[in-house]
Amino acid sequence: MVKSLVYILIFPGLLFLSASGMILEYVDRKLYAKFQNRVGPPWFQPFADFIKLLAKEDIVPEEAEKKMFKSLPFFALAATVTSFIYIPIWGTNALFSFNGDVIVVLYLLSIPTLTFFLAGYSSQSLFSLVGAVRTLTQFFAYEVPLFLAILSAALLAGTWSISEMCVFYNQHHWYWLFNLLGFGVSIIALLGKLEKVPFDIPEAETEVVGGTFTEYSGRLLAFFRLTIDIEVVVCAALLAAVFLPFGMDLNPAIGFVLFILKVLSIVALLSLARSVFARLRIDQMVNFSWKYIAPLSFLQLIINIIAQGIIR
Numbered sequence: 398m399v400k401s402l403v404y405i406l407i408f409p410g411l412l413f414l415s416a417s418g419m420i421l422e423y424v425d426r427k428l429y430a431k432f433q434n435r436v437g438p439p440w441f442q443p444f445a446d447f448i449k450l451l452a453k454e455d456i457v458p459e460e461a462e463k464k465m466f467k468s469l470p471f472f473a474l475a476a477t478v479t480s481f482i483y484i485p486i487w488g489t490n491a492l493f494s495f496n497g498d499v500i501v502v503l504y505l506l507s508i509p510t511l512t513f514f515l516a517g518y519s520s521q522s523l524f525s526l527v528g529a530v531r532t533l534t535q536f537f538a539y540e541v542p543l544f545l546a547i548l549s550a551a552l553l554a555g556t557w558s559i560s561e562m563c564v565f566y567n568q569h570h571w572y573w574l575f576n577l578l579g580f581g582v583s584i585i586a587l588l589g590k591l592e593k594v595p596f597d598i599p600e601a602e603t604e605v606v607g608g609t610f611t612e613y614s615g616r617l618l619a620f621f622r623l624t625i626d627i628e629v630v631v632c633a634a635l636l637a638a639v640f641l642p643f644g645m646d647l648n649p650a651i652g653f654v655l656f657i658l659k660v661l662s663i664v665a666l667l668s669l670a671r672s673v674f675a676r677l678r679i680d681q682m683v684n685f686s687w688k689y690i691a692p693l694s695f696l697q698l699i700i701n702i703i704a705q706g707i708i709r
Contacts, residue, residue, distance in 0.1 A: 418626030528608025539589035
């Protein structure tokens with residue numbers, strides 16, 4: 398019982414994820430600034446912003462659904478932290494693993510986006526409602542390609558367990574090359590899931606102030622921001638485990654270092670994409686998802702079905 402609480406609350410749970418999320422936020426912002434020939438923030442900026450928000454007052458709009466408005470940040474945070482315990486980080490086995498955990502992780506990672514929508518809806522603010530609608534519209538655009546890309550890798554491995562996928566791809570070192578197309582699709586879809594440029598449409602400050610979180614402040618906004626930072630860590634870790642599984646069968650210390658390097662590489666790719674592309678309109682985002690990345694994810698599925706037939 399005590400050991401499980403340590404795993405959940407300290408390492409690799411809430412405390413580790415919170416620190417990692419803020420560090421990755423700094424890395425992302427620093428790289429983004431360098432790509433744009435700017436200096437960027439100091440290393441402590443994400444921590445300072447979080448502490449500042451914790452010290453501020455929570456203001457709840459009069460017309461808001463108050464219980465829902467206050468509880469949603471904690472639902473989002475809990476779902477994101479829980480999903481991490483099923484992802485291998487220092488070897489081929491996660492802390493908790495079972496056949497089907499990849500479905501559970503994808504489900505849990507969908508919950509924060511749905512809470513963002515409900516947060517905007519419960520605020521009863523015009524800007525929040527517009528941001529909430531954009532969040533849900535975007536959700537239906539990127540989620541299918543992301544699911545197909547990740548489940549295609551699971552199909553080739555012949556398992557629905559992330560840990561067993563890592564074992565399979567470490568035993569068959571070159572099979573992960575079949576999933577390169579799915580990795581590219583996942584990176585693009587991840588930009589939408591994390592609402593980063595060019596898919597930062599729900600929180601476009603120049604259009605809808607702060608989007609879904611316009612009416613949030615103080616500790617409630619701090620926990621939403623923390624959830625987004627942790628979501629970056631979890632999503633990058635998921636992609637690293639599924640598409641870049643090499644080296645996970647070595648000793649735990651080397652495996653953990655490789656895990657960190659893989660996560661940093663994925664964050665660097667996201668930062669590069671942010672600096673290259675401009676924001677799209679919501680209709681452009683939906684059209685792009687269904688016209689291009691959805692067919693590519695179906696192509697990845699077909700490739701893996703054929704590869705599985707040839708290999709086995």
